[in-house]
Amino acid sequence: MAREVKQVTFTKAAIPKLTRVAAYARVSSAKDAMHHSLSAQVSHYSGLIQQHPGWQYVGVYSDEAKTGTKDTREAFVRLVSDCKAGKVDMVITKSISRFARNTVTLLETVRDLKALGIDVFFEEQNIHTLSADGELMLSILASYAQEESLSASENQKWRVRKNFEEGKPWNGTLLGxxxxxxxxxxxxxxxxxxxxxxxxxxxxxxxxxxxxxxxxxxxxxxxxxxxxxxxxxxxxxxxxxxxxxxxxxxxxxxxxxxxxxxxxxxxxxxxxxxxxxxxxxxxxYQAVQAEIAKRAKKYAPVGKCFTGRYPFSSLIVCAHCGKHYRRKITATGPVWICSTYNYQGRAACPSKQIPEPTLTAMTADLDIGDLTEIIAEDRNTLVFRFKDGRKAVKRWQDRSRAESWTPEMKEAARQKAIERNRHNG
Ligand SMILES: [Zn+2]
Missing domain, CATH: 3.90.1750.20 (Putative Large Serine Recombinase; Chain B, Domain 2)
Incomplete structure (x- = not known):
């Protein structure tokens, strides 16, 4: 299963110019302030940035939430707007829990900045959002964002963020x-x-x-x-x-x-x-999913089954969810697609659609009548099961998306992202 990354990211061109770096600092409690005062944080960051070769100091944006006052985060808002205005290339901050008020805001902000090629560096986690680690961090955070109700208490929000910082991959309990x-x-x-x-x-x-x-x-x-x-x-x-x-x-x-x-x-x-x-x-795991599919087919009520208008009807079984693939006409021609995926989307079943010409080519050298089923597995793999007990495994190639993205298209998408952020900001 390929890691699905929906955003198109753009790494900055390697022009030898100074990286404009800003820092974000915040203290939220009396205890924080005692151990690490805001002024100490500000001087830490201004020193760090100014002494780093190749970095240009933009400034330290700092918010201080005093006990009993509202946590307004004016500096945070100003920082994000300066980023969107093109004044900043990179942001340094202490930790993910300091950076944003909640996971949803954190994810949105980091993704917006990422789309503009702006890196956020979290010192404590030692993670750059533009790196591969950053991508994983975002994916794990995303799983927590759903758990985090915007109306939840600050304590609950903290728990969610803490879980992530502690590297817990999920919230629930799991046997084993x-x-x-x-x-x-x-x-x-x-x-x-x-x-x-x-x-x-x-x-x-x-x-x-x-x-x-x-x-x-x-x-x-x-x-x-x-x-x-x-x-x-x-x-x-x-x-x-x-x-x-x-x-x-x-x-x-x-x-x-x-x-x-x-x-x-x-x-x-x-x-x-x-x-x-x-x-x-x-x-x-995959063998079990295929077996679940097989038994579901065997015990399926008679009459409910859709019977073959096309050669592959009721023949291709999804290794993920056990449902049959069905034929669908798309802009690029007919494809075969898991019915769960088709009706409920990728979240319900992460299977992949197969172009009909690909299927036709792959089955050209065999008699479809000899087959009991074709199991559609991950990594473009099809397992053919024959009535005589034989098994054959074949893989198919797809056109990579990267190939179809020209530099012009990337630039157009970049401009669009900037425009969208301007509207939002
Ligand atoms: Zn499926």
């Missing part, structure tokens, strides 16, 4: 893991339960029978409850067990409705690899 010393570690007994569920399912056991077996052996869920069909199902479908995360599958619509909606491309979705130790291999 414990959070210890800054990382998620495997809880051996629980991990064995997870492995048992996957193993039994792959050996042909039904979900209800797996749940019954666990209950008979006295095995309990993460919250010490008895196992149900739904509980076992959720374990089998949880992608986090592969050690990777798919972030921002859903997000909170707004702070008034507090409705969690499926991300259908309104916000970027990210694939974060190796965020924690895996309990289940990606291969086993």
């Amino acid at each position: 893991y414990r959070y210890r010393n800054g990382v998620y570690v495997i809880e051996p007994d629980e991990a064995e339960t997870v492995r048992r569920i996957f193993r039994e399912f792959l050996s042909g056991k039904g979900i209800v029978s797996i749940a019954n077996g666990l209950n008979a052996d006295g095995v309990r869920t993460r919250y010490e409850n008895a196992w149900s069909k739904g509980g076992v199902s959720r374990i089998l479908r949880n992608y986090a067990y592969t050690g990777n995360l798919l972030l921002q599958k859903t997000f909170r619509e707004n702070h008034l409705t507090k409705k969690t909606v499926v991300n259908e491309g309104q916000l970027p979705m990210y694939h974060a690899e190796g965020t924690h130790e895996a309990i289940i291999s990606l291969e086993d």
Whole structure:
């Protein structure tokens, strides 16, 4: 699964000129002020910037929230507006929790600045937003932004930001893991339960029978409850067990409705690899998803199935969600697309559409009548399963998006981003 990065980013041209650097400082409590006064922060940053070769000092923007007064952040607003006006190339700040009032503002600001090629450097986290680490940071923050209600108390907001700073990849609890010393570690007994569920399912056991077996052996869920069909199902479908995360599958619509909606491309979705130790291999996970699909097809009610107007109808199975691919006419011609993806978007299923000519070419040397199914897996991989038990794996090539972006198009997009930011600012 390729990491999906929706924003187009522009690195600054390598012109040998000074980088104009600004700093943002803030103290929010009496305790802060005592240990690290605002004036001390200001002199720290002005010294740091002025002594750095290749840097031009723009200024230190500082906000001070005195006890009992409103946290207005006039300097923060001024800094962002100066950035948008083209006066700043890079911003230095102490930490992500100091920089913005909440995760939503932080993400919006960093993304806006990023689109303009402006780097934000967080000293404590040692992260530049324009770097690859910065991209991962944004993806993880994005997963918290959805959790963070704008009407939440400052304490809750702090918890969310703290979680990120501590490197917690998710907020909830998950059978098989414990959070210890800054990382998620495997809880051996629980991990064995997870492995048992996957193993039994792959050996042909039904979900209800797996749940019954666990209950008979006295095995309990993460919250010490008895196992149900739904509980076992959720374990089998949880992608986090592969050690990777798919972030921002859903997000909170707004702070008034507090409705969690499926991300259908309104916000970027990210694939974060190796965020924690895996309990289940990606291969086993995918085998389970394919098996779920296969059983769903086998037990599907007769008559509900759409029967073949096209050669690939009811033949291509999505490895992610188990649904069949369907034919769709797009601007670039007919494609085959997972029906979940088609109706509910990328957040519901991160599968990829396949151009029909690609499918036709890939199946040209075989008889479609000999096939039981084609499993559409990640990385452009198709697994062909034949009636005689044979299996064939083929991969297909797609045109890369980067190829189709000319320097002129990039410049046009850059101008658009600047214009949009002017309107917003
Ligand atoms: Zn799907």
